[in-house]
């Protein structure tokens with residue numbers, strides 16, 4: 048006999064007044080002995096072997112229902128509550144007491160209830176005793192009759208066309224099986240009784256209430272912590288299986304439909320035996336689960352992820368001794384099967400997404416706070432908009448053309464885009480030195496005024512976006528300097544006061560004069576950018592006009608040709624032409640022209656849409672560049688000529704009341720710019736007067 052597995056096997060003897068003398072239970076209720084008796088005429092014993100001995104985990108003779116549940120099913124129910132899958136199944140010949148064991152006979156007394164109702168009550172009690180856990184219980188009731196799957200809880204007429212499938216985790220599932228949620232044990236009982244009444248019962252010679260099908264009542268349990276954010280979910284299921292009788296066809300004296308049923312039952316039980324034999328045979332790599340619906344559905348229960356317990360029901364009467372031997376042999380085989388049960392814990396994808404979204408939100412808030420502290424405004428850490436990409440492209444272009452020494456960098460996304468733009472522009476713009484080295488540019492970009500610093504040129508172990516212990520959030524090569532100074536590298540406006548510290552103080556120019564001076568000097572790059580933007584906008588607007596004309600021309604051509612074609616078909620009906628075999632060359636040419644006009648229209652229209660979007664983007668950027676130029680000028684003017692009478696009235700720093708400090712900073716810049724523009728207008732009006 049192969050090594051002992053871990054499926055629990057118990058034998059239950061059906062009570063009888065005519066107990067065979069050949070059958071005895073010994074050894075503290077774990078051994079069944081079968082030997083010769085003078086009165087036995089049974090064929091099961093050969094002359095070679097006098098006594099058969101079978102050892103099990105438990106042998107129950109005259110055991111009350113409560114004891115059977117406690118010893119054979121309760122530990123499995125407890126495992127299911129702990130997150131394991133569990134199976135309790137009854138096997139044995141017809142009339143040996145399988146249904147009595149699983150369902151019970153409550154028509155006589157409540158004490159006669161079987162494993163299933165007791166398991167339901169126990170399961171709900173145990174789940175309710177778990178504080179901090181929310182459990183959802185669903186039930187399903189599947190019947191396998193003549194190798195067809197039937198849904199005993201389906202509100203529709205049973206069709207028998209359910210299919211077995213493997214889900215994404217490799218578990219076997221029955222697609223389309225009804226699985227109602229049960230909030231209480233009463234609801235669960237209700238579904239059990241509903242399924243029982245639907246079950247196929249056929250007249251049978253041996254047992255006129257014999258079940259001619261395999262029935263699997265499954266309780267599916269889903270448990271999670273009772274916090275709304277718990278993403279961990281434990282899913283387990285308890286299969287409670289009442290198999291059809293394992294008697295031989297010959298003995299039942301069946302014919303017709305009953306014979307066909309018996310054949311199916313025998314076949315599926317033979318396959319079950321084959322699976323059990325394969326599982327208990329050493330080094331057997333193929334287990335023939337797919338041979339029958341029963342073994343396929345129960346693949347987890349035998350040799351899989353389940354804590355399984357089997358009750359072998361036997362008759363104690365002499366007439367049934369041969370069937371009893373075959374049941375006991377099968378039960379002994381099952382004892383050698385090894386299952387591999389694990390707690391079925393997984394991550395709820397919906398909850399995971401919610402958790403990650405929450406983390407992203409919090410990190411964004413954190414970044415906004417860092418930006419506010421570092422006095423950076425308007426940084427977008429999300430996906431770059433078309434405007435932003437266009438802006439970066441312009442900056443890279445200016446940098447590569449030598450018109451600017453710096454590129455404004457405020458986020459990792461922007462750095463990536465800068466490199467992308469370098470790559471894309473590398474083929475179109477000729478660098479004065481002839482080559483473009485991304486690494487050099489990266490160093491310049493991250494080092495401030497266009498020259499690599501020692502820190503930036505040092506090899507860095509921290510990558511883009513890494514969080515380091517010493518410097519916090521690192522952005523590529525600038526990691527070492529990043530915590531002290533923000534990565535944003537605006538062209539530096541060095542106040543004239545500082546530049547010319549040792550010179551005599553010069554009288555403050557008017558704002559207009561100052562502005563011109565600023566645009567010619569420190570603000571030259573920004574001013575050039577504004578002018579270039581203006582020129583680019585004019586070019587794009589011209590393109591847009593010409594494309595609009597192209598679209599309109601194509602449209603009128605399409606209209607004319609369509610009208611002419613309609614006219615042509617009115618004057619030469621198609622049937623007539625066909626009948627005469629005349630090919631209308633003119634119509635054919637018009638059709639070609641119409642198609643060509645449509646192609647022109649589509650291409651021009653698509654291009655027009657693109658150019659319109661570009662115009663919009665350039666306008667937005669232009670406005671932004673202007674605002675930036677004015678704000679920088681204001682900053683320069685205030686620091687270069689601190690005692691000027693033209694100082695703009697400042698009503699003090701804006702103290703953010705609530706909300707995003709980031710937005711408040713942006714508002715301050717915008718307000719100062721608007722004030723300056725207003726003041727300039729008033730002054731020019733004064734001069735006119």
Ligand SMILES: Nc1ncnc2c1ncn2[C@@H]1O[C@H](COP(=O)(O)OP(=O)(O)OP(=O)(O)O)[C@@H](O)[C@H]1O
Pocket residue numbers: 060061062139140141142143144145146147148152254256257258259290291292293360
């Ligand atoms: N341990 C028992 N105590 C009292 N009555 C029992 C016991 N076992 C079985 N019976 C009775 O024996 C009869 C047949 O039992 P049961 O229907 O459970 O057999 P079965 O194995 O399910 O048969 P089938 O495979 O044909 O469905 C029933 O009337 C049942 O009440």
